[in-house]
Amino acid sequence: MVGEKIAEIDKLTGLPKELLDATEISKQQEKIKIRVVKRRFGKLVTTVSGFESKDEAKRLGKELKRKLACGGTSKGTEIELQGEHGEAVKATLLKNGYTEEQIDL
Secondary structure, three states: OOOOOOOOEOOOOOOEHHHOOHHHHHHHHOOEEEEEEEOHHHOEEEEEEOOOOHHHHHHHHHHHHHHHOOOEEEEOOEEEEEOOOHHHHHHHHHHOOOOHHHEEO
């Protein structure tokens, strides 16, 4: 009994909070779209959209820019990467827990 941790109970569901992982549930419902768009002067930009969380988009944007060695930005729930990186982005999303059905390339 001494030193035993009491689990916090969620008021809405009545279940322990550690059992509820809202990020995984929302991640399973997202439909991610990857598009390669030609911008001014013939430059290619890869856009990744469909995230529900701005924080998740920002985190993935940083990871993608570092992994692909390219520039880019996160605007709200959309990621823009300089260059044509469709397949590499899809592979990274699959490693981050997204499924094949959720990703539209």
